[in-house]
Amino acid sequence: MNLLQLDASPRLGRSNSRRLGNYFVERWLAKRPDDRVVHRDLRTFTPPHVTESWIAAAFTPAAERDDAMHRELAVSDTLVDELEAADVLVMALPMYNFGLPSALKAWVDNIVRIGRTFDFDPDAADPYTPLLRDKQAYVIVATGDAGYQPGGPMYGLNHVEPHLRTLFQFIGIDQTTFFYVGNDEFGGQRLETELATATDRITQTLSSTPSRACA
Numbered sequence: 001m002n003l004l005q006l007d008a009s010p011r012l013g014r015s016n017s018r019r020l021g022n023y024f025v026e027r028w029l030a031k032r033p034d035d036r037v038v039h040r041d042l043r044t045f046t047p048p049h050v051t052e053s054w055i056a057a058a059f060t061p062a063a064e065r066d067d068a069m070h071r072e073l074a075v076s077d078t079l080v081d082e083l084e085a086a087d088v089l090v091m092a093l094p095m096y097n098f099g100l101p102s103a104l105k106a107w108v109d110n111i112v113r114i115g116r117t118f119d120f121d122p123d124a125a126d127p128y129t130p131l132l133r134d135k136q137a138y139v140i141v142a143t144g145d146a147g148y149q150p151g152g153p154m155y156g157l158n159h160v161e162p163h164l165r166t167l168f169q170f171i172g173i174d175q176t177t178f179f180y181v182g183n184d185e186f187g188g189q190r191l192e193t194e195l196a197t198a199t200d201r202i203t204q205t206l207s208s209t210p211s212r213a214c215a
Contacts, residue, residue, distance in 0.1 A: 003028065003037045004086035008093035008104040009142070010043050016181050016191075017142040020198055021092030024138060024179075027206050028090075038082055042103040047075055047110045058113060076110040083111050084132070089173070091164075092140040094184075095148065099159040108167060117171040130172030137168055137176040138205075146182030146194060177205060 005025050009015040025037060048054075057069035058076070065073075083089065093104055100108070114120055119129040141161070147154040150161070161178055168176050181198040183190040 001032065001035045001087040002085050003035060003088045003090055004082055005037055005039045006089065006091045006104075006107070007039070007041045007043060008091070008101050008107070010101070010103070011094075012043065015092075015094070015142070016184055016195065017092040017094055017140050020140045020142075020179065020181060020195070020202065021090055023199060024090055024092075024140065024202050024206070027203060028088075031206065038086070040079070040082060040107075042101075042107060046103040047079060047106040049106050050109045062115065076113060077116075079107060079110050080113055080116045083117070087135060089135065089137040090140075091137065093142070093160070095141055095143045095158070095160050098157045100163060112167060112171060128170065130170060132172030135173045135175070137164075137173050138179070139164060139176065140179045140181070140198070140202075142184055143180065143182045144185035146180075146190070148182065149178070149180045179205075 003025065005021060007015075007018050007021060009017050012018070029035060029037070051072075053068075054072050054076070057065060057072040060069055091104075093101060096102075099105075111117060115131075117131050119131055121127050121129070139161075141148070143154075145154060146152070148158045148160075149155065165176055168174070179198050179201055181191075181194045183194045
């Protein structure tokens with residue numbers, strides 16, 4: 001199987017989302033050492049934001065694009081190729097201002113592509129068709145406070161999980177699991193407790209993942 005490990009934190013050594021993302025991948029590979037991992041780090045490479053020329057190129061049929069349009073979409077094509085090739089997406093990110101970091105939003109805008117990850121038929125009863133199939137996503141979210149998980153006291157302010165679940169379903173990724181580690185701003189024992197809880201949940205999830213993914 002192929003894993004796409006996506007890191008969206010601008011921090012390196014002090015990033016709790018990276019720490020848990022690496023732990024997830026290490027545990028996965030301990031069970032499946034022959035699986036392949038592609039690492040996309042948005043700290044070292046931030047995808048370009050969508051522009052007018054990008055939109056024009058994306059909505060032009062592939063056979064009709066000129067060289068300039070192909071150049072405009074080159075980064076997007078690479079990112080979509082990585083996602084298409086992956087059986088499992090492992091995404092690790094911090095929550096910024098209750099939503100996605102801007103680098104991750106740029107990645108999202110580059111991989112939600114007509115004709116690549118979704119199709120559009122204005123005459124169909126349901127005009128939008130997801131094009132990705134048989135993929136799983138595991139998302140690790142680091143937050144400054146605690147309680148952003150569903151059912152938690154801060155969930156009403158969580159614009160990460162609803163956003164990602166919606167876009168994953170839109171492109172065809174309908175199996176998504178979220179892990180949260182809170183209290184980054186508090187540090188100390190509060191943070192250590194959150195890290196231990198998240199680590200245990202990752203371990204338990206991988207131990208009970210169906211054989212299609214981990215056997």
